[in-house]
Amino acid sequence: MRDLAILDRRTGATHNAIGATELVSPGALAADASFVLDVPHRNHDARDRFGRAMPIAIDALAWLPAGATLPSAWSDAYVERFRLSVQTHVAWRPPDGEGADSADVVKQVSFLHASSGTDEKSFREHYRDHVDLARRHMPALWQYVQNDVESAQGDATEAVGVAAVSELWFRTSDDFLNRYFPSEEDQREFSAQEGFLDLTKATSFVCSSHRLLAPGSDR
Numbered sequence: 638m639r640d641l642a643i644l645d646r647r648t649g650a651t652h653n654a655i656g657a658t659e660l661v662s663p664g665a666l667a668a669d670a671s672f673v674l675d676v677p678h679r680n681h682d683a684r685d686r687f688g689r690a691m692p693i694a695i696d697a698l699a700w701l702p703a704g705a706t707l708p709s710a711w712s713d714a715y716v717e718r719f720r721l722s723v724q725t726h727v728a729w730r731p732p733d734g735e736g737a738d739s740a741d742v743v744k745q746v747s748f749l750h751a752s753s754g755t756d757e758k759s760f761r762e763h764y765r766d767h768v769d770l771a772r773r774h775m776p777a778l779w780q781y782v783q784n785d786v787e788s789a790q791g792d793a794t795e796a797v798g799v800a801a802v803s804e805l806w807f808r809t810s811d812d813f814l815n816r817y818f819p820s821e822e823d824q825r826e827f828s829a830q831e832g833f834l835d836l837t838k839a840t841s842f843v844c845s846s847h848r849l850l851a852p853g854s855d856r
Contacts, residue, residue, distance in 0.1 A: 638703045638787070639669060640722055641802060643795075644715040646696040652676040656710040658847035662742040663780040663806045664731045665848075672849035673700040674711055675746060675842065680810045683743050687841040693748055693795045695842045708849055719791030723784035723802060728768040730780050731808075742779075743813040744846055745805040750798050750838040760800050761785060763833035770830050774823040777816040780806040798838065813843075 646652070655674060666673065675698040678684055697715055699707055707717050731737075751760040764783060771778055782804040789796050807813035818824040 638722060638724055640701045640703055640705065640720050641784070642699040642701060642707060642717045642720040643693065643695055644697040644699055644707075644711075645694075645718050646715055647713070650714040652697065652714070654714040655847060656713075657708075657850045658710065659850060660739045661846050661848045662731075662737045662739040663744075663846075664735055664737060665739075666846060667730075669725055670700070670848060671702050672705075672708060674698070674847045674849070675700070675744060675844040676847065678743055678810070678843050678845050679740065680743070680814075683810045683813055684843045686814065686843060687745075691840040691842075692838055693799075693840040695840070698746060698842060698844070710849060717791065719789060719793035719796060721786050721793070721796060721799065721802065722788045722790070723786055726765070726783045726785070728771070728781035728783060731806075737779075737808045740845065741809050742845065743807040743810050744844050745803075745807075745813070746842045746844060747803045747805070748796070748799045748840040749801045749803060750835040751800045752833055752835045755833045757800070760833055763830075764801055767830075770827055774818060774827040776819060777807060777812040778805055779808040779812070780804075 655676070658674060699711060701707070703722060707715070768781065768783070771781055784802040784804070786799050786801055818827065
């Protein structure tokens, strides 16, 4: 289990005002790594790929050990609005030793709702099946991690009904923008299997990841 905190940026603070971190790509970042901060990706076009109005407002995301408080290195720039407790399931990670430009790697974090009439058991079964679909129809997807939402804390009105949070990494912004699906047919076949999702309620945050250095010294 780990926590996902949804953050608001403090007035006057910038996304650059985060201390004691290093920019990381998934090749160096295990799915259960402690103290990871996701901030908006530097590529404007990547950020705008999901440019519609989102149900959940997000300035940044913090992935934390279960029950941990927001590190002081980040709390000067951000305030926690609510958090979700999640159970993580790794679909796949990059091959060992495969590197990338950490500043260009794109991470897409999506908050997902079940479609009407889809219960929790059915949702999670379809969600696991989604891994094979992604492998077949999204060859540019570099890493995929699924998170089942177990509970919510704080002012989580926006998160009511969120059943899962997906983490999708693309090795480059070019892959994300131009090779998300290799063909229109792949996109159609993939979308045809998403009836278990209510995509009208989905929120996607396009970001890059920063790992807190020596979190023990910050406690």
